[in-house]
Amino acid sequence: MGKLLIFSAPSGAGKSTIVNYLLEQDLNLSFSISATSRPPRGTEQNGVEYYFLSPDEFREKIKNNEFLEYEEVYTDRYYGTLKSEIQRITDNGGNVIFDVDVVGGCHIKEHYGDKALSVFVEPPSIEALRYRLEKRGTDSAEVIQDRIAKAEYEITFAPRFDVIIHNENLEVAKAEVLAVVSKFLQE
Known part of the structure; x- marks a missing residue:
C-alpha cells in the first residue's frame, strides 16, 4: 500500500x-478528491474538483461507513474523504x-x-x-x-x-x- x-x-x-x-x-503522488454535498461552482466537474453528492446521498454513505472522515460544515453541507478514493489511489501503487x-x-x-x-x-x-x-x-x-x-x-x-x-x-x-x-x- x-x-x-x-x-x-x-x-x-x-x-x-x-x-x-x-x-x-x-x-x-495523487491528490485525494473530497466529496461534498454542495453544488458545483462555475466549471467544477464531478470527479475532478470534488465528488458532488446530494445531502441524502452523502448521509447514505455516512450510514454505510464509506467515509474515512467527514464534517457537516453547515446544515446539509457536508465535506468528507471517501475510503474508496484512498483505495483507488493505493491500488494503483x-x-x-x-x-x-x-x-x-x-x-x-x-x-x-x-x-x-x-x-x-x-x-x-x-x-x-x-x-x-x-x-x-x-x-x-x-x-x-x-x-x-x-x-x-x-x-x-x-x-x-x-x-x-x-x-x-x-x-x-x-x-x-x-x-x-x-x-x-x-x-
Missing part, C-alpha cells in the same frame, strides 16, 4: 501552494496527498498511524495571515475576520501533527517540505 501525506493549515498559510508544488515533483482541515487531518492520521505523515503549515503570524488574506482581495472584511478567528483556533492543533512547517518564506518552506516528504516516502 502507498503512503499518505496529510496537509492542514489555516486559510492563507500557503498549504494549497505547497501541495500543488509537491504534486509537480516526481513523488508518485500511488501515494495519497490530502489537503484537509485540521480536524480531518487528525482523524486521517489516527486511522492510518505510521503509514501517514501529517504536516501542519503554519503562517509566520496572525498579522501576516491577515495581510495575505487582505492581499488576495477575494473576501470581505467580515469574512477575513472569521477566517482569522478560525485560524487562531486551528493553530492550537499544530502540536498534534508530525511536522510543523513555518511558512514565512515560501521557497524555504517548499524545500523543507520536499525534504521531509521525500525522506518519509523512502522509509
Whole structure:
C-alpha cells in the first residue's frame, strides 16, 4: 500500500501552494478528491474538483461507513474523504496527498498511524495571515475576520501533527517540505 501525506493549515498559510508544488515533483503522488454535498461552482466537474453528492446521498454513505472522515460544515453541507478514493489511489501503487482541515487531518492520521505523515503549515503570524488574506482581495472584511478567528483556533492543533512547517518564506518552506516528504516516502 502507498503512503499518505496529510496537509492542514489555516486559510492563507500557503498549504494549497505547497501541495500543488509537491504534486509537480516526481513523488508518485495523487491528490485525494473530497466529496461534498454542495453544488458545483462555475466549471467544477464531478470527479475532478470534488465528488458532488446530494445531502441524502452523502448521509447514505455516512450510514454505510464509506467515509474515512467527514464534517457537516453547515446544515446539509457536508465535506468528507471517501475510503474508496484512498483505495483507488493505493491500488494503483500511488501515494495519497490530502489537503484537509485540521480536524480531518487528525482523524486521517489516527486511522492510518505510521503509514501517514501529517504536516501542519503554519503562517509566520496572525498579522501576516491577515495581510495575505487582505492581499488576495477575494473576501470581505467580515469574512477575513472569521477566517482569522478560525485560524487562531486551528493553530492550537499544530502540536498534534508530525511536522510543523513555518511558512514565512515560501521557497524555504517548499524545500523543507520536499525534504521531509521525500525522506518519509523512502522509509
